[in-house]
Amino acid sequence: MVEQAHNVEHLLPNFPFFAGLPKEDVETILKTGRLRQYKKNEHLYHEGDKSDRFFIIRKGWIRIYRGNADGEESIADILSDGDVFGTRAALPGKKINTFSAQAIEDSSIAEFPGSVLRERAEACPILMHRLVTHVLETMDKLQIENEHMYLMSTSQRVACLFLRLSAHMLGTGGTFTFPYDKALAAAHLGMKRETFSRALFRLASLGVGVSGYEITIDSFGTLSEHCCTHCSLFSTCKGARAAQNGAEKKAAAPALYMQP
Amino acid sequence: MVEQAHNVEHLLPNFPFFAGLPKEDVETILKTGRLRQYKKNEHLYHEGDKSDRFFIIRKGWIRIYRGNADGEESIADILSDGDVFGTRAALPGKKINTFSAQAIEDSSIAEFPGSVLRERAEACPILMHRLVTHVLETMDKLQIENEHMYLMSTSQRVACLFLRLSAHMLGTGGTFTFPYDKALAAAHLGMKRETFSRALFRLASLGVGVSGYEITIDSFGTLSEHCCTHCSLFSTCKGARAAQNGAEKKAAAPALYMQP
DNA sequence: CGAGTGGTTGAAGAGTGTCAAACAGTGTGG
DNA sequence: CCACACTGTTTGACACTCTTCAACCACTCG
Numbered sequence: 117m118v119e120q121a122h123n124v125e126h127l128l129p130n131f132p133f134f135a136g137l138p139k140e141d142v143e144t145i146l147k148t149g150r151l152r153q154y155k156k157n158e159h160l161y162h163e164g165d166k167s168d169r170f171f172i173i174r175k176g177w178i179r180i181y182r183g184n185a186d187g188e189e190s191i192a193d194i195l196s197d198g199d200v201f202g203t204r205a206a207l208p209g210k211k212i213n214t215f216s217a218q219a220i221e222d223s224s225i226a227e228f229p230g231s232v233l234r235e236r237a238e239a240c241p242i243l244m245h246r247l248v249t250h251v252l253e254t255m256d257k258l259q260i261e262n263e264h265m266y267l268m269s270t271s272q273r274v275a276c277l278f279l280r281l282s283a284h285m286l287g288t289g290g291t292f293t294f295p296y297d298k299a300l301a302a303a304h305l306g307m308k309r310e311t312f313s314r315a316l317f318r319l320a321s322l323g324v325g326v327s328g329y330e331i332t333i334d335s336f337g338t339l340s341e342h343c344c345t346h347c348s349l350f351s352t353c354k355g356a357r358a359a360q361n362g363a364e365k366k367a368a369a370p371a372l373y374m375q376p
Numbered sequence: 377m378v379e380q381a382h383n384v385e386h387l388l389p390n391f392p393f394f395a396g397l398p399k400e401d402v403e404t405i406l407k408t409g410r411l412r413q414y415k416k417n418e419h420l421y422h423e424g425d426k427s428d429r430f431f432i433i434r435k436g437w438i439r440i441y442r443g444n445a446d447g448e449e450s451i452a453d454i455l456s457d458g459d460v461f462g463t464r465a466a467l468p469g470k471k472i473n474t475f476s477a478q479a480i481e482d483s484s485i486a487e488f489p490g491s492v493l494r495e496r497a498e499a500c501p502i503l504m505h506r507l508v509t510h511v512l513e514t515m516d517k518l519q520i521e522n523e524h525m526y527l528m529s530t531s532q533r534v535a536c537l538f539l540r541l542s543a544h545m546l547g548t549g550g551t552f553t554f555p556y557d558k559a560l561a562a563a564h565l566g567m568k569r570e571t572f573s574r575a576l577f578r579l580a581s582l583g584v585g586v587s588g589y590e591i592t593i594d595s596f597g598t599l600s601e602h603c604c605t606h607c608s609l610f611s612t613c614k615g616a617r618a619a620q621n622g623a624e625k626k627a628a629a630p631a632l633y634m635q636p
Numbered sequence: 637c638g639a640g641t642g643g644t645t646g647a648a649g650a651g652t653g654t655c656a657a658a659c660a661g662t663g664t665g666g
Numbered sequence: 667c668c669a670c671a672c673t674g675t676t677t678g679a680c681a682c683t684c685t686t687c688a689a690c691c692a693c694t695c696g
Contacts, residue, residue, distance in 0.1 A: 163608075182519075182523065182608045183608060184523075184527060184606055184607060184608040184610075185605055185606065185608075185610065186606055188527050188606075190522065190523040190526050190527055190608070192519055192522070204512065207508050207512065208501075208504075208505035208508060208509065209505070209508065209509045209512055214516060214519070238501060241468075241498060244468075244504065245468035245469070248467050248468055248469065248508060248511070249468065249469045251508070251511055251512065251515065252464065252467065252469055252511065254515065255511065255514065255515050255518065256474060258515065258518040258519060258522060259442075259452055259474070259518060261522055262450065262452070262518060262521055262522055262525065262566075263442065263444075263450040265522065265525045265526070265566065266450050266525070266566040267444060267448050267450055269683080269684095270683080270684075297642070297643095298642080298643070299642070299643080306522075306525065306526040307684075307685090308684075308685060308686085309642085309643075309644090310643090310644080310645085310684090310685075310686085311683090311684055311685070312643095313643065313644055313645080314644090314645090314684090316644095317644090317645095328643095328692095328693095345445055346444055346445065346446055346448075347444055348423075348442045348443060348444040348445075348450070350444075350445065529651080530651080530652075557674070557675095558674080558675070559674070559675085567652075567653090568652075568653060568654085569674085569675075569676090570652085570653075570654085570675090570676080570677085571651090571652060571653075572675095573675065573676055573677080574652090574676090574677090576676095577676090577677095588660090588661085588675095637696100638695105638696090639694105639695090639696080640693100640694085640695080640696095641692100641693085641694080641695100642691105642692085642693085642694100643690100643691080643692080643693100644689105644690080644691070644692095645688100645689085645690075645691090646687105646688085646689080646690095647686105647687090647688090647689105648685105648686085648687090648688105649684105649685085649686080649687105650683105650684090650685075650686090651682105651683090651684080651685090652681105652682085652683080652684090653680105653681085653682075653683085654679100654680085654681075654682090655678105655679090655680085655681100656677105656678090656679090657676105657677085657678085657679105658675105658676080658677075658678095659674100659675075659676070659677090660673100660674085660675075660676090661672100661673085661674085661675100662671100662672080662673080662674100663670100663671090663672085663673100664669100664670080664671080664672100665668105665669090665670085665671100666667100666668090666669085666670095
């Protein structure tokens with residue numbers, strides 16, 4: 117358990133979550149926060165624990181997951197820089213974690229007492245709105261995952277993940293580094309390691325090259341056509357790109373799926 | 377389009393959602409509401425529409441769904457008496473429906489302008505809490521559905537549905553009427569009609585009898601053992617029942633899955 | 637160098653989806 | 667009252683996807 121506490125006030129620029137909130141509220145919250153380092157595989161909390169902290173990831177990767185009695189796990193989310201979790205602690209209602217949170221890389225996390233957020237949100241509608249919006253976006257993400265599990269094949273889901281992970285990239289193709297274990301990605305997408313591996317093989321014919329953690333995509337458009345055009349989010353997803361002369365994307369609203 | 381508008385104030389007892397809220401707020405809201413009848417298959421709204429109404433089901437069944445470009449649909453939820461939807465209209469943020477809502481039976485629905493809810497919620501923390509709690513519960517439900525899709529077989533998912541639909545029943549077994557089409561249930565559980573039908577056949581060996589819309593369950597405990605003991609919600613789900621001498625349920629917190 | 641971890645590959649099998657056909661229940665019109 | 671169409675459901679045969687289990691490979695770390 118690494119316990120390096122730091123003042124977090126100087127980190128504001130890293131926390132888009134607080135952007136646009138009243139200065140006093142942000143300062144009050146930041147003052148009560150602390151920065152903490154978690155080693156790879158270390159847990160931030162376990163399911164069933166009291167949910168009393170609100171988290172912002174400064175740097176690193178965190179998985180949110182839950183296990184059943186058979187020891188099987190389902191991964192609810194994999195989060196990274198700038199992402200926020202533990203919203204339940206900052207909102208009214210039951211204060212028990214329904215999930216566990218674990219660092220999958222050495223991570224630097226800002227933690228805030230839920231009570232402070234809750235109290236400030238009571239007084240500051242903009243903060244409350246920010247929290248509510250975050251929950252609604254998380255819900256949208258979940259609903260899309262449900263849809264994907266039912267309507268899309270494994271290779272389509274893998275392609276979708278790649279497109280979202282490369283959403284920030286310009287141009288029509290390129291190479292990026294896969295940020296965590298493939299087994300983990302597989303679990304998050306609701307499939308086995310082996311199936312993930314075989315899905316990669318099938319994606320090769322669509323111009324996806326894999327060498328270790330390096331993923332090369334010849335054409336985002338081609339890949340989008342393989343998965344995004346079969347997804348109800350097509351027009352609004354940041355990961356989806358129009359093919360050169362394929363389907364036109366309608367004017368896009370803010371994306372639900374945003375990866376750093 | 378049936379357009380019978382009624383005053384809804386006398387219906388308060390049907391709306392547990394408003395229970396415990398300040399009288400003035402409830403009255404303000406109820407005054408702006410109207411009761412409307414929808415025929416079977418009629419739509420309340422379509423995805424992409426402006427989301428400006430908040431709904432409470434007085435009587436009936438509503439499905440919340442979304443379609444992709446291939447014409448395939450994924451069903452997000454199937455709701456009934458006392459259930460609430462359109463929460464997005466009552467909360468800050470984007471006001472576009474991400475789903476369609478359709479009556480699957482003749483239904484009686486109370487509708488409220490989202491703006492009124494939003495305005496009252498701004499002033500009344502209890503109402504805001506109620507709305508937030510509802511969203512969080514919906515999210516919990518979604519997360520469980522994701523888990524089920526990944527970790528449970530089709531017959532386990534069907535068993536889970538039956539146990540939730542019969543959660544209100546006393547005793548160790550009994551008969552109830554399935555409230556909507558099996559094809560619809562199948563789609564909501566993420567499987568095809570045929571698979572649903574075959575899952576029923578397999579459940580027969582666990583004491584589940586089906587005759588048309590009549591479902592007979594010999595032992596809730598036996599059925600729970602088949603599905604609930606493999607679900608991470610086991611200890612808190614209203615549908616799960618302890619087997620006679622099987623696994624003990626821990627002290628249960630309020631259930632996520634509540635059917636009328 | 638051997639153990640450990642993460643990833644790939646192969647063969648076999650269970651579980652679902654697909655397509656087609658048959659069936660049951662309902663309502664309609666003659 | 668029956669014939670008919672219509673809808674929802676079940677069943678069968680078959681193809682296909684994904685999982686399972688096992689072995690193997692690549693890489694890292696002691």
